[in-house]
Amino acid sequence: MKKITIGNLLSEPGKRVYGYLDILEHPVGTVERLPVIIAQGANEGPTFWLTANIHGDEYTGISVIHKVINTIDLSKLKGTIVAIPTLNPAGSRVCQRYPYYDRKDPNRLFPDGNPFKDKTLKSFDVSKVLRSEEDENLVDEISIRTKSQVEIMGISEDDEIDNLYEKFEADNLYPSIQEIIFKRLFAIIKESADYLLDLHNAFLKSIPFVFLDRVLYNPESEDQTLEEATALFKLTEEMAKAFGLTIVREALPEKYISKKLHRSTSGAALNYLRIPSYTVELGMYLDVEPEVVDAATTGIFNVLSWAKMLPGEIKKLTGVRVVAENESVRYLGHPRTSKSAIIELKVEKGDYVKKGDVIAIARDIFGREIPDVGEIKTEVDGYIFMFNEGIIRYPNEEICWIAIKDNHLMIDKWPKN
Ligand SMILES: [Zn+2]
Numbered sequence: 001m002k003k004i005t006i007g008n009l010l011s012e013p014g015k016r017v018y019g020y021l022d023i024l025e026h027p028v029g030t031v032e033r034l035p036v037i038i039a040q041g042a043n044e045g046p047t048f049w050l051t052a053n054i055h056g057d058e059y060t061g062i063s064v065i066h067k068v069i070n071t072i073d074l075s076k077l078k079g080t081i082v083a084i085p086t087l088n089p090a091g092s093r094v095c096q097r098y099p100y101y102d103r104k105d106p107n108r109l110f111p112d113g114n115p116f117k118d119k120t121l122k123s124f125d126v127s128k129v130l131r132s133e134e135d136e137n138l139v140d141e142i143s144i145r146t147k148s149q150v151e152i153m154g155i156s157e158d159d160e161i162d163n164l165y166e167k168f169e170a171d172n173l174y175p176s177i178q179e180i181i182f183k184r185l186f187a188i189i190k191e192s193a194d195y196l197l198d199l200h201n202a203f204l205k206s207i208p209f210v211f212l213d214r215v216l217y218n219p220e221s222e223d224q225t226l227e228e229a230t231a232l233f234k235l236t237e238e239m240a241k242a243f244g245l246t247i248v249r250e251a252l253p254e255k256y257i258s259k260k261l262h263r264s265t266s267g268a269a270l271n272y273l274r275i276p277s278y279t280v281e282l283g284m285y286l287d288v289e290p291e292v293v294d295a296a297t298t299g300i301f302n303v304l305s306w307a308k309m310l311p312g313e314i315k316k317l318t319g320v321r322v323v324a325e326n327e328s329v330r331y332l333g334h335p336r337t338s339k340s341a342i343i344e345l346k347v348e349k350g351d352y353v354k355k356g357d358v359i360a361i362a363r364d365i366f367g368r369e370i371p372d373v374g375e376i377k378t379e380v381d382g383y384i385f386m387f388n389e390g391i392i393r394y395p396n397e398e399i400c401w402i403a404i405k406d407n408h409l410m411i412d413k414w415p416k417n
Contacts (some may be wrong), residue, residue, distance in 0.1 A: 001044060004040065007019060010038075014075065016038070016069060017037070018035070018036070021036050021185075023185070026101070026141055035086060036084055036381065037082070039081045040077075041080065041309070046309060047079060048304065049193045051198045052085055054107050055098075057095050057097050057098055057286055058097075058282075058285045059092075060289070061200065062068075063293045064297055068083070068300050072310075073310075077304075077309060095286075105267060111182070112262070114414055116414055142222075198269075199276070199280050203285075203386040203388065204286070205349050205387040206386030207322075207323065210246070211279065213412065214249070214410050215236065215271065215410065216229070216262070216271050216409050216412055216414045226392070240278055242306035243300070243302055243303050244298070244316060245296075245320070245322060246323050247324070248324075249330040249408075249410070250330070253413075253414070264279065266279045294316065304413060323352070324403055329383065335359055335379065338373055342393075343362055343363070343391050344360060345360050345361060345387070349384060349387065352388075353384060355380060357377050359378050360376045360399050
C-alpha cells in the first residue's frame with residue numbers, strides 16, 4: 001500500500017489520520033500550521049487532493065471537506081484522499097480573504113510554471129541587458145523603444161550599481177513568505193497528487209460552478225507537447241463534467257497569465273504539475289449554504305467514482321441551479337453602468353438573458369431614474385451566474401457576470417508576451 005507522509009503525519013490503510021503541517025514561525029514565536037487529513041482506502045489507487053479556504057472568508061469548502069471525510073466508506077475507497085480544510089488559517093481566523101502576514105492574493109502565489117517568465121524578466125532588466133557582451137543577443141529581443149528610453153534616461157552603466165540592483169531589487173530573488181510557504185507545499189503535493197480540487201466561494205449572489213482553466217503547452221519542451229496537453233485537457237474536462245455543476249471556462253491565455261491565474265492552487269496543479277485540477281466556486285462566501293454543501297459533496301463523490309476510486313454511478317446534483325449544460329461558456333463582466341448609481345436588479349442568478357433584456361434600473365439616491373442611463377440592458381446573450389455585491393455602483397463597474405458562448409481553444413501555447 002502506498003505510504004503518504006505529510007509533515008509528521010503518515011497514512012494508514014483503511015483509516016483517517018489527522019495532524020498538522022508547520023508552515024511558518026511568526027516573529028512573536030507562535031507557529032502557523034495547516035490542518036491535514038489523510039483518509040486512505042483499504043485498496044490501492046490514486047491520490048486525490050482536496051484543498052479549501054485559501055481565501056480566509058470562504059468557508060463552504062471546509063464544510064464540504066468535513067462531510068466528504070466523515071461520510072466516505074473507506075472499505076470501498078481505492079486510493080487516498082489528502083484534505084487540507086484551510087490553506088489560509090491566518091485569513092480565516094480574522095474572516096479576511098488574505099492572510100494578515102502577507103497582504104497579497106494567496107491564490108496567485110503558487111510556483112510559476114510559465115516557461116517564458118525568465119525571458120520576460122530579463123527583457124525588463126535593462127541595466128543587465130546593456131552591460132555584458134554575453135547578453136548582447138538578448139538586446140535584439142528588447143525593443144528599440146526600450147533602448148532609446150535608456151539613452152534618454154541616462155541610466156548608469158556602472159557595474160557596481162548594476163550589481164546592487166541585481167542583488168537587492170530583483171523581486172524574483174525575494175519571494176514573499178506566502179510564496180515560500182506555497183513553494184514547500186507545492187513540492188509536497190507533487191510527491192503524491194494525481195488529482196486536485198480547490199474549493200472556493202464566489203460572490204454573495206452566485207450559483208455554484210466549476211472554473212475550467214485552459215491547458216497551456218510549450219512546443220519547445222519535450223514534457224509539454226500538444227499531445228500531452230490534449231490528453232491532460234480531456235481528463236480535466238471529463239473530471240469537471242463528472243462533478244455535475246455548471247462549467248465556466250477561465251480567461252484566454254494572455255489575461256490568464258496577466259492575472260496570475262496560472263499561479264492559483266488549481267492553475268499551478270494543472271499547468272505546472274500537469275495533473276487534472278480545477279477550482280470549484282461554491283456560492284456565497286462569509287457563510288455556508290447547506291444545499292450547496294450537499295451538492296458539492298455529491299459532486300466530489302461523483303469525481304471519485306469517475307476516477308474509479310469509488311464504486312457507483314455518477315449522480316445528478318439536486319438543490320442547486322445548473323446552467324449551460326452541454327454548452328461551452330466563459331465569463332464576461334457585463335453590463336456596466338456609465339454613471340454612479342443605485343441599482344434595482346431586474347434579473348436573478350441563473351437567469352438566461354438575451355441581447356436587449358433589462359438587467360437593472362439605475363437610480364439616484366432619491367429613487368429617480370438617472371437620465372441617459374435608466375434601463376441598463378445586456379448587449380450579449382448568456383446566463384447570469386453571479387452579481388457584484390450590493391446595490392451601489394460606480395462608473396464602469398459591472399452589474400453582474402454573464403456566462404457567454406466560448407469558441408476559443410482550450411489547449412493553447414503559453415503566450416510569449
Ligand atoms: Zn476564493
